[in-house]
Amino acid sequence: MAVYKKVYRPYEGRLTGPLARLLVIPRYAFEDLHRSKFLNTFFIATLIYPLICALIIYVQHNASALQLLNVQNARGLISINVTFFLSLLGWQSVMALFMAAFVGPGQVSPDLANNGLSLYLARPFSRVEYVLGKMSILVVLMSLMTWIPGLLLFLLQGYLEGWSWMTDNARIASGIFFGSWVWILLLSLLALALSAWVKWKPAAGALMFVLFFVTSAFGATINAVERTHWGNLASISYLVGSIWVQLFEGANKTTNGAVFFRSPIGEEVPLWYCWAGLTAIVLACLYMLARKIRGAEVVR
Amino acid sequence: MEPVIELDGLEVCFDGRPILKKLKATLTGRSIGLLGPNGAGKSTLLSTLLGFYPPSAGTARVFGRDVRTHAREVRGLIGYMPENDAFIAGMSGVRFVRLMAELAGLPREQALERAHEAFFYVGLGEVRYRTLGTYSLGMKQSAKLAQAIAHGPKLLFLDEPTNGLDPPARSRMIQLIQEIRDRGDLRLILSSHLLRDVEECCDEVLILKDGNIAAFCNLEEERRANRRFLEIETRGENNGDFLAALERQGCETAPGAQGRIKLIMPDGLEVRQIYQIAAAQNVQVRRLNHKRDSLEDIFLKAMEAGDGRL
Numbered sequence: 001m002a003v004y005k006k007v008y009r010p011y012e013g014r015l016t017g018p019l020a021r022l023l024v025i026p027r028y029a030f031e032d033l034h035r036s037k038f039l040n041t042f043f044i045a046t047l048i049y050p051l052i053c054a055l056i057i058y059v060q061h062n063a064s065a066l067q068l069l070n071v072q073n074a075r076g077l078i079s080i081n082v083t084f085f086l087s088l089l090g091w092q093s094v095m096a097l098f099m100a101a102f103v104g105p106g107q108v109s110p111d112l113a114n115n116g117l118s119l120y121l122a123r124p125f126s127r128v129e130y131v132l133g134k135m136s137i138l139v140v141l142m143s144l145m146t147w148i149p150g151l152l153l154f155l156l157q158g159y160l161e162g163w164s165w166m167t168d169n170a171r172i173a174s175g176i177f178f179g180s181w182v183w184i185l186l187l188s189l190l191a192l193a194l195s196a197w198v199k200w201k202p203a204a205g206a207l208m209f210v211l212f213f214v215t216s217a218f219g220a221t222i223n224a225v226e227r228t229h230w231g232n233l234a235s236i237s238y239l240v241g242s243i244w245v246q247l248f249e250g251a252n253k254t255t256n257g258a259v260f261f262r263s264p265i266g267e268e269v270p271l272w273y274c275w276a277g278l279t280a281i282v283l284a285c286l287y288m289l290a291r292k293i294r295g296a297e298v299v300r
Numbered sequence: 301m302e303p304v305i306e307l308d309g310l311e312v313c314f315d316g317r318p319i320l321k322k323l324k325a326t327l328t329g330r331s332i333g334l335l336g337p338n339g340a341g342k343s344t345l346l347s348t349l350l351g352f353y354p355p356s357a358g359t360a361r362v363f364g365r366d367v368r369t370h371a372r373e374v375r376g377l378i379g380y381m382p383e384n385d386a387f388i389a390g391m392s393g394v395r396f397v398r399l400m401a402e403l404a405g406l407p408r409e410q411a412l413e414r415a416h417e418a419f420f421y422v423g424l425g426e427v428r429y430r431t432l433g434t435y436s437l438g439m440k441q442s443a444k445l446a447q448a449i450a451h452g453p454k455l456l457f458l459d460e461p462t463n464g465l466d467p468p469a470r471s472r473m474i475q476l477i478q479e480i481r482d483r484g485d486l487r488l489i490l491s492s493h494l495l496r497d498v499e500e501c502c503d504e505v506l507i508l509k510d511g512n513i514a515a516f517c518n519l520e521e522e523r524r525a526n527r528r529f530l531e532i533e534t535r536g537e538n539n540g541d542f543l544a545a546l547e548r549q550g551c552e553t554a555p556g557a558q559g560r561i562k563l564i565m566p567d568g569l570e571v572r573q574i575y576q577i578a579a580a581q582n583v584q585v586r587r588l589n590h591k592r593d594s595l596e597d598i599f600l601k602a603m604e605a606g607d608g609r610l
Contacts, residue, residue, distance in 0.1 A: 007421065007483075008480050008483055008485070011414065021402070025403075111389075113389070116389075118352070118382045118386055119382070119386050119400060122382075123375055123403045123405075123451075296352040296353065
């Protein structure tokens with residue numbers, strides 16, 4: 001019907017399924033994000049480090065390139081090993097933190113400020129689907145920055161080095177994948193929970209950094225004052241770093257993490273404490289979201 | 301007619317404080333008004349029907365579907381226009397309505413087409429590409445109506461649709477609601493504390509007070525019944541003869557001060573005949589009103605009842 005015919009008519013066409021509805025939120029969000037020059041530039045910039053890594057891997061396996069660069073024994077300069085991939089994951093995860101701080105606060109708070117939630121939830125669309133929809137925006141962005149380039153580099157190295165290298169180092173691949181997901185889920189939930197509770201977007205973004213860096217400083221202070229290692233439990237970066245090292249290397253620990261995600265050797269706390277700490281943060285975030293994501297506010 | 305809403309002992313509590321108290325009613329009208337003073341529980345009832353609040357006891361059904369067990373299905377049937385400002389920041393009007401239609405399950409192309417249609421229908425066609433934040437209050441109300449109807453719901457919830465509108469915008473909104481009602485494609489529930497809005501748009505009214513049902517009436521029937529009540533103001537010497545003549549025609553009369561007469565006309569007697577009788581008795585009819593037990597009377601009676609029940 002032409003739009004100039006100003007009459008109301010019922011809709012009798014087909015309806016989409018729940019999955020298609022779930023994808024509506026990220027689709028609209030990506031359209032909006034795509035319009036931001038700053039975010040586009042930042043996202044592209046986050047791929048520079050993986051590109052450099054790819055170049056290093058390529059050069060290491062290319063004799064003519066090495067000859068051209070007049071570099072002898074290049075394998076001794078940079079080893080493609082656990083540390084290499086952990087460093088990649090560490091840097092990319094810091095970039096993911098920045099991305100979450102830029103994008104996350106704009107997800108829930110505008111809907112809350114403008115009473116938009118009642119409109120979402122008055123449709124065949126649940127609170128869980130709303131959170132998943134919003135979370136998927138961050139998950140996709142951060143996946144493109146962490147485990148996807150990580151695994152591509154792993155495959156590149158495996159392709160150039162040979163099948164045996166891949167099988168010998170399969171744990172690195174699983175570490176990249178699961179380690180990234182631990183960080184991505186934690187960051188996404190933190191970003192959404194802060195977005196739900198802090199309506200001013202810059203404040204919510206800043207709080208992400210505060211949680212990450214200040215908790216580390218707080219943990220270090222407790223360690224120094226109390227001469228203990230248990231202060232590390234207050235540090236998100238330590239918790240994540242410990243889990244990464246475990247995921248990458250298992251019990252045979254040769255590194256202490258990478259970048260900001262370090263668990264120094266000799267300062268360990270039992271791993272299950274780390275998992276429990278992260279689980280507590282996740283549960284707190286879920287509780288915060290459950291309190292705020294409602295179709296209607298309860299007037300008490 | 302198929303019941304739209306069935307409330308069966310519905311109770312909703314916040315922190316143990318009952319907000320809706322054992323509501324029991326079956327609403328079947330084409331257009332149902334929810335009336336009540338502020339805090340009576342109108343919006344809470346709508347929110348409960350939408351599944352925003354879980355019932356503490358009892359059940360509520362929308363088109364026979366339990367709101368607790370079939371919440372998703374129920375919400376698929378409903379278009380909701382909330383009371384307060386509600387929109388998605390930074391979006392153009394048409395994109396907002398399209399998003400809402402897609403979330404309701406319409407495929408992309410249909411959602412876009414219907415978003416445009418809905419915007420033209422509510423009279424915002426020319427401003428549909430403007431950001432919602434720049435809309436006036438009246439435009440925002442219309443945009444809310446557009447998002448509520450874009451997906452073609454079977455039941456429309458309108459929560460205070462004329463809130464904050466100036467008189468022309470209010471009449472336009474009421475006219476739209478009447479048009480939607482008269483097409484008969486969907487049922488509507490209009491929650492308001494403005495009697496005039498409900499009276500102009502609804503054929504059935506549920507009056508709430510303190511979380512109780514204070515009154516429930518069919519306005520159509522009330523209007524039909526009220527048509528036989530008249531209030532007349534007369535001038536002339538022969539008022540007594542005029543009254544006697546009316547009674548001979550089967551009218552029940554009650555004379556008042558200063559020539560005022562209240563009367564109930566029997567079936568078959570028309571207003572025109574009243575004038576003829578008056579002329580025959582040399583009495584002037586200066587004013588003749590259908591003495592209606594108006595919605596206002598019904599509402600006031602309901603509010604006067606001490607415990608909120610009639």
